[in-house]
Amino acid sequence: MAADEILLHIKDSYYFEVPKWLWKHDHQSHSDFPDVWVKLDPGFQSWQAHEVYHRLAEDGAVGLPSEADFIHDYEHWLHEPGNHGKPITRYLTHKVDESLTSGGEALVWAERGVEVAEEYTVADYKALPADHQHVKWAPTKIEGYNQALSGKILIPQVFGGELRNLYQKEAGFAISKFMVIEFFVAVIITAVFIAYARRVSQGQLPKGWFWNLIDVFITFLRKDVAKANIHHGADHFVPIIWTLFFFILGCNLFGLIPWMGSPTGSISVTVTLAVAVLFIGMAAGARTFGVVGVWLNLVPGMELPTVIAIIIKPMMFIIELLGLLIKHAVLGIRLLANMVAGHVVLLAIMGLAVQIQTAVGVPSAVAWPVVIVILLGSVLLSCLELFVAFLQAYVFALLTALFINSETHSH
Known part of the structure; x- marks a missing residue:
């Protein structure tokens, strides 16, 4: 038994691990991958961040920074320890909390951004045409994702539970391996x-x-x-x-x-x-x-x-x-x-x-x-x-x- 397989005995997850050759994945495009996996992809997160910004700009959000500053600040935040793979909603919530902690008022545009982000889902992203700039997944990326997912039998969330990743749930009643x-x-x-x-x-x-x-x-x-x-x-x-x-x-x-x-x-x-x-x-x-x-x-x-x-x-x-x-x-x-x-x-x-x-x-x-x-x-x-x-x-x-x-x- 490999060391990583022993570790899986300790940590709960939302999938079962088997040898890779027993459960291979051969997804061909971004629309074929599981929602929880797409949600963690930088392409999806970038698309969602751009869509949220454009929507806020259309609504005339007061105090909204420029698009370049907004995206740069979000990407910089993603590179901070513990923030890798977090969606734009978590970043906007962080901005609200940060403004309140510093003694100021909550950023209205950030609060509104959290609500707007919920409207741009993985399903919308999967429906984008293959030539869209945010869904041009390189063959090497798809191959790497297939390799990473091979051997993982994801547990169907029949009760509507929403996963943040393969080890944490976002909301609802999620069925885990231990369950x-x-x-x-x-x-x-x-x-x-x-x-x-x-x-x-x-x-x-x-x-x-x-x-x-x-x-x-x-x-x-x-x-x-x-x-x-x-x-x-x-x-x-x-x-x-x-x-x-x-x-x-x-x-x-x-x-x-x-x-x-x-x-x-x-x-x-x-x-x-x-x-x-x-x-x-x-x-x-x-x-x-x-x-x-x-x-x-x-x-x-x-x-x-x-x-x-x-x-x-x-x-x-x-x-x-x-x-x-x-x-x-x-x-x-x-x-x-x-x-x-x-x-x-x-x-x-x-x-x-x-x-x-x-x-x-x-x-x-x-x-x-x-x-x-x-x-x-x-x-x-x-x-x-x-x-x-x-x-x-x-x-x-x-x-x-x-x-x-x-x-x-x-x-």
Whole structure:
């Protein structure tokens, strides 16, 4: 697995990466390329900037600089760190913010320009004739773009999400790679649970290695995780423990599949899971102690004189509340850190192999043993990651049970 492919396991995107020869692109003109790719092209951005300026000039915008100054300032801004590939709308928004920051009034022409720019879309650009000055894409550019896109399977944005680039969304509900993987994990879990439930309801014993394996995990989680750690009503929380364990395990294992990725390597996923555990625990506590009682239960019972209790108990409540939030935040960060760490180490090891090959060209007698050792190390580390995938799913389920017990148990 190449180093850049390992990096894709960590970073979410709006495409799936496969070998280039499996998914080649052979677009012939600017109108054939995906909208998100055209949007990042300097030709489109230049065309949009010129159209916006001409429209502002026609409207008689007050304070509008000359066209040469407008275009030059925009192009200069694009070359500043962090601005590469940003459209004219972002530049105009920057001008408005800059004028307000300096203590002046917002530039009216820049505010109007943001609205005007929305009218000049990629679809309009694609409709331009091939001989237009802004769409005369050289064959070398088209070939380079095809090479860059080859191997990238863009995810259709069926819900109307608008992408800023292949890694960031602009607006709307955009479907990312991790979302697709999570959906498939959920579908697999649902199918397995339904099939398992049917077998149990019909009194069938698990037969075959797969159903025996599932039965071992389910029984272990019920007996040694849920019932061993949740003292009251453990059976009510067993389905939650099962779901969290198998969902996290599925997401972790997908990270070991080439050209896939691990959703648990994204902080948005792990923190969301931790927040879900917090709400589940507090809701269970509210059911046991009442809506107010669940919060009062955070403070341990202490027999204190009234004067001292008025001071100590509010302080204890704040400390316990902070502790509650911190331990759930750590729950999500722990999972994230463990899943990312393995991929980062793999990236570093595989990077050594790439650097050696680059330094010596064709591997020599000296380079071959080093490369072999690095590859063997990567294989062994992948085996360790497989163990960590199971371990972290178990740790998350165990801590979930402990937290639920703490929030439903009287202190």
